[in-house]
Amino acid sequence: MTDKELEQLSDETIEKYRKYVNPAYANILAFSGFNVPEDRAEGVYIYDKSGRKFLDCVGGYGAFSLGHLNPNVVKAVKEQLDKEALKSHFFMSTELADACEALAEVLPGDICYSFLCNSGTEAVEGALKCARIYTKRSGFVSAVNGFHGKSLGSLSVSGREVFKANFKPLLDNCVNVPFNDIEAMEKAVTEDTAAVILEGLQGEGGVFVATKEYMQAVRRICDEKGALLIMDEVRTGFGRTGKWFICEHFDIVPDIITMAKAIGGGVMPVGAFSATPKVWDAMFGKNPFMHSTTFGGNPLACAAVLSAIKETKRLNAVEESARKGEIMLKGLKKLQEKYLDWIKDVRGLGMVAGLEFEDEDIGSLLIASCGKRDLLVAYSLNNPKVVRVEPPLIIPDEELERMLSILDESLAETINMIKEFM
Numbered sequence: 001m002t003d004k005e006l007e008q009l010s011d012e013t014i015e016k017y018r019k020y021v022n023p024a025y026a027n028i029l030a031f032s033g034f035n036v037p038e039d040r041a042e043g044v045y046i047y048d049k050s051g052r053k054f055l056d057c058v059g060g061y062g063a064f065s066l067g068h069l070n071p072n073v074v075k076a077v078k079e080q081l082d083k084e085a086l087k088s089h090f091f092m093s094t095e096l097a098d099a100c101e102a103l104a105e106v107l108p109g110d111i112c113y114s115f116l117c118n119s120g121t122e123a124v125e126g127a128l129k130c131a132r133i134y135t136k137r138s139g140f141v142s143a144v145n146g147f148h149g150k151s152l153g154s155l156s157v158s159g160r161e162v163f164k165a166n167f168k169p170l171l172d173n174c175v176n177v178p179f180n181d182i183e184a185m186e187k188a189v190t191e192d193t194a195a196v197i198l199e200g201l202q203g204e205g206g207v208f209v210a211t212k213e214y215m216q217a218v219r220r221i222c223d224e225k226g227a228l229l230i231m232d233e234v235r236t237g238f239g240r241t242g243k244w245f246i247c248e249h250f251d252i253v254p255d256i257i258t259m260a261k262a263i264g265g266g267v268m269p270v271g272a273f274s275a276t277p278k279v280w281d282a283m284f285g286k287n288p289f290m291h292s293t294t295f296g297g298n299p300l301a302c303a304a305v306l307s308a309i310k311e312t313k314r315l316n317a318v319e320e321s322a323r324k325g326e327i328m329l330k331g332l333k334k335l336q337e338k339y340l341d342w343i344k345d346v347r348g349l350g351m352v353a354g355l356e357f358e359d360e361d362i363g364s365l366l367i368a369s370c371g372k373r374d375l376l377v378a379y380s381l382n383n384p385k386v387v388r389v390e391p392p393l394i395i396p397d398e399e400l401e402r403m404l405s406i407l408d409e410s411l412a413e414t415i416n417m418i419k420e421f422m
């Protein structure tokens with residue numbers, strides 16, 4: 001493609017975004033420096049239409065734990081596509097049975113049943129319904145700045161007002177409490193609470209990790225008050241934090257786990273909620289169609305889930321996430337020491353880390369500066385002061401080091417730029 005053709009394609013695409021997709025987002029794209037469309041992706045790299053190669057440390061916000069186009073997941077999905085793409089859920093599905101069995105083998109405690117859907121927010125909707133039918137109560141307690149999705153139920157339990165304000169009334173009887181605050185949780189959970197829903201690590205909230213003491217107290221409070229505990233592992237499931245599921249760090253087993261993102265192996269969009277036999281009995285015991293979906297659990301998705309589990313094991317991705325996560329956090333802490341007046345905090349667990357700044361503009365400038373150096377890092381939806389790095393778990397060590405040195409250069413550039421305007 002010539003430069004002129006590329007410019008024309010980029011302009012046309014932005015224009016189509018303006019006319020048919022999202023005009024305000026088109027304006028952001030036009031000014032962000034990311035105004036050439038994406039072309040393809042492989043492993044830890046994304047290529048734009050000009051052939052420019054980016055190191056992807058946004059990682060699909062947790063979806064690309066196995067990188068892009070893991071060859072074995074692609075093969076499994078292609079083979080399935082040649083046989084059958086979708087089903088009517090009329091006959092039994094060996095693919096669904098195999099995927100749910102494989103999930104049960106990696107899920108903690110006695111969580112053994114799974115319902116496959118198509119996204120994280122759908123997984124959360126299913127989990128909320130399970131909690132209501134099991135407890136015959138209506139209330140939910142969740143965390144300030146927590147993120148659980150943007151459909152009406154999951155939005156109701158999410159913790160940032162800006163995304164909720166225009167859509168009220170949402171589910172009533174939902175309370176947000178400060179994260180990692182045992183006393184607040186103690187007060188908020190009542191005889192009317194169906195479930196507490198929490199992320200073990202707030203991703204969009206700005207990479208805050210729950211303490212073990214907190215999560216164990218939440219488990220106890222739920223048990224004492226007869227409420228269920230839902231852990232939202234949409235982002236943390238399948239090794240992101242150095243364990244298959246983040247709840248393993250806390251030595252607790254929730255009643256329901258929600259998943260999405262990485263469970264499709266970075267190839268298929270898949271979500272799931274999984275629970276214990278007692279919860280499943282309440283949900284499906286009397287009526288197997290109490291919750292259903294046309295496309296969820298389709299054979300392509302199931303092939304992807306099964307293969308993602310096999311690949312995660314074959315590549316030792318969970319252990320690698322723990323090992324590389326330590327290297328990453330150590331490197332980022334060194335940057336914090338170097339830019340002490342600018343970086344307020346560095347935190348993370350496994351292969352997700354956040355750099356917190358005093359001001360959200362610094363974060364946006366840093367993301368653009370990294371982009372100029374072909375490194376992609378992420379904005380945090382519920383806490384824009386925090387820049388997130390979420391590389392694929394399979395990132396080679398030398399690319400991890402390169403990411404750290406690009407961040408170093410980009411921080412220096414961003415800080416100089418800000419100093420000029422001070």
Ligand SMILES: Cc1ncc(COP(=O)(O)O)c(C=O)c1O
Binds near residue numbers: 122
């Ligand atoms: C913890 C958590 N839960 C739920 C969701 C919603 O997932 P989806 O965007 O697939 O609906 C997200 C998305 O980022 C998430 O991070």
